Amino acid sequence: MSRFAKYISPHLRKPSTGFWGYLTRIFLKRNAPLTQETFLKLKAQESDHVLEVGFGYGSGLSFALQKTLRAGTGKLYGIDYSVTACDAVKQMLHKDIESEKLKIFNADVASIPIGDNEIDKVFHTNCFYFWPDMPAAAAELKRVMKPGALMVTSLNMQRLALSEQRGFLEKWQYQPERYLDAMKNAGFSDIRKESAYFEPGKTEILFMFAKKPGSHNCDVELSSPHSNVTGD
Numbered sequence: 001m002s003r004f005a006k007y008i009s010p011h012l013r014k015p016s017t018g019f020w021g022y023l024t025r026i027f028l029k030r031n032a033p034l035t036q037e038t039f040l041k042l043k044a045q046e047s048d049h050v051l052e053v054g055f056g057y058g059s060g061l062s063f064a065l066q067k068t069l070r071a072g073t074g075k076l077y078g079i080d081y082s083v084t085a086c087d088a089v090k091q092m093l094h095k096d097i098e099s100e101k102l103k104i105f106n107a108d109v110a111s112i113p114i115g116d117n118e119i120d121k122v123f124h125t126n127c128f129y130f131w132p133d134m135p136a137a138a139a140e141l142k143r144v145m146k147p148g149a150l151m152v153t154s155l156n157m158q159r160l161a162l163s164e165q166r167g168f169l170e171k172w173q174y175q176p177e178r179y180l181d182a183m184k185n186a187g188f189s190d191i192r193k194e195s196a197y198f199e200p201g202k203t204e205i206l207f208m209f210a211k212k213p214g215s216h217n218c219d220v221e222l223s224s225p226h227s228n229v230t231g232d
């Protein structure tokens, strides 16, 4: 592992302060387009209760508020176990917190301080690779989701392979099957993958969907493989 990877990796897993933490913050900015596309895949309504897990420096939360949730009766919840990430977002989005549109929890995904069946949509990017107990995380996410609620995550496999080469991650951590199997074992339904491209023929993105069984007015179509998206 290079010296760079040695110092950056802990901050990717759990952002903190200091020089390497500052560099990681800059590094994470390039994730914003993927986080935004992932949120859009939820087709969230203005009245939805949406949760982002592992929000880092908050580009996904900002986008969700600006694009959809600020305009309606819905609420946005963010959980991240990094105190530094939570502090940064609390500062950046203090108005939304004051108006009770946004709630930030400094917590582990395996122990979410939200009641049962409260959440309509969940999204997370660049996060599940770091969950120490994937079955516990899956069970906990399912608990807070309403019956029929949808969860989406995304992987830029090309970039993840580069991260592996540079020593930021190990291959087993980001394998899609590891995540999908955990969701299946936790009892999620409608589990599927969808490939998309930021630009046709370029950077392939893998979106992974899972639903909590039951009925809920979740109107996302569940079969549109190989769609194209713009951005990045």
Ligand SMILES: C[S@@+](CC[C@H](N)C(=O)[O-])C[C@H]1O[C@@H](n2cnc3c(N)ncnc32)[C@H](O)[C@@H]1O
Pocket (backbone or CB within 6 Å): 012, 013, 014, 015, 028, 029, 031, 032, 035, 053, 054, 055, 056, 057, 079, 080, 081, 082, 085, 107, 108, 109, 110, 124, 125, 126, 127, 130, 131, 132
């Ligand atoms: C690589 S950063 C990604 C941040 C953001 N989603 C992005 O794509 O830029 C991973 C984030 O997930 C959070 N995280 C990792 N494991 C977590 C866990 N078990 N529970 C809650 N948050 C976690 C970290 O604190 C960090 O903010």
